[in-house]
Structure formats: C-alpha cells, structure tokens
Amino acid sequence: MDGGCCGGSCGGGGSRRPAGGSGDLKHTMRISMVVNGLLAALLLAAADATQAVSLWAAGLLVLNHAASNGVALAGMGQAPEWRVRLSAVQGVALAVAAVVLVVAAGRSIAGMAFPDVPLASLALLFAIGVTVVASTLLFAGRRGTLTPRAIWLCSRKNVLPLGAGLAGLAASWLLLDGAPDALVGAGVAAILLPAAFGLMRGGMADEGMKQP
DSSP: OOHHHHTTTTTSSSSOOOSOOOHHHHHHHHHHHHHHHHHHHHHHHHHHHHOOHHHHHHHHHHHHHHHHHHHHHHHTTSOHHHHHHHHHHHHHHHHHHHHHHHHHHHHHHTTSOOOOHHHHHHHHHHHHHHHHHHHHHTGGGGGSOHHHHHHHHHHHHTHHHHHHHHHHHHHHHHHTOSHHHHHHHHHHHHHHHHHHHHHHHHHHHHHHHHOO
C-alpha cells in the first residue's frame, strides 16, 4: 500500500533493474499506469467536489502507484542513477502532497469542512470496482517475475484504503462530523510519508556515494 509497493519492486524505488524487459512486461506496466492515473484523476476531482479528505488520500495513493509505474518505465534501459533520481523526485512530491493532506485533515477535524458523503461514497465504490477488475486482469502475473507480481499486489492493496474511506464517510454521516473521514485521510498520509522519505533517502544515498 505504500510507495515501495510499486516503487522498489517495479524498479522505481532503487537501483534494482526491473525483472524482465519484454514487451509484455512494459505493456502490463503501461496498463497499470494508465488505469491508476485515470482512477487517481477521478478520485481527486471527486475530492475537490465533495471535500472528502479520504478521497484526497485515496487519490494520492493511487496517483503514487501510477507515478511509480511511470518512473519504472522511464528508467528501463537507463543507468541505475537515473532511476534513483526519478524516484527521489517522486518522493519529494509525495511528501509535500502528504503534508498538505494532513493539513486538510486538521481543518476537517476542526469543523471547517464536512464532506458530501453520498457523492464521495459513490466515487469510492466506483474506485473499488475498478481496482477489483484491474486486480483480476493482472492476476495472471501473480506467479511471474517480481515486477508483474508487485503490480498485482499494488492493485489488490488499493482496496484496503478505499474501504477504510467508505467506513470513515459512513461514520461522518452517522455522527454529522467530518472528523472520521479526516482521520482516515490522515492515516493514509501516515502510511505515505515513510514511503516518501524512503524514496528521497535512496536518492540522497546515491548522491553521497558519488562524493569523493
């Protein structure tokens, strides 16, 4: 569920060369990147419309997976240092977004925002359906090389935060308080921050090794 799920395993979070380099592997990674990217765009747009922190969190999580696939694809055939630098940039962006998410969660807990629960729940239900379908389509890679397996695990693990978001929205609706939804978002941010720091630390370690 963190950035390392599709980061290091897919080749975007370290110097390891992605397992395999066939057209099938690239095709699978492109599909995963496009599906996650479109799903993230939907979730972020719905979050903007509903002010649901759990939707912001879910959108950021899925977008990070899409970015990890993109970094892995961009790094194929390149020097390991290039992939590490791309991952470090991804880590910085992820850390900034996670901090913004924590601030949004704090505003919601303070009573400054209340989500549109029905619309936000519909968006999460749709996202869960897409994730389940994507996981099923990628199921054939579960026993293959490391990268297809990592992609499949990333898709499967997306269901957990999406389901948690639904639970948070249900609690907000019952309590007429945005705090449960915000707490779910803060929880996802707490998961993403260590992943972001890991990506940045890998980039700094690579630069440190080059110093005389």
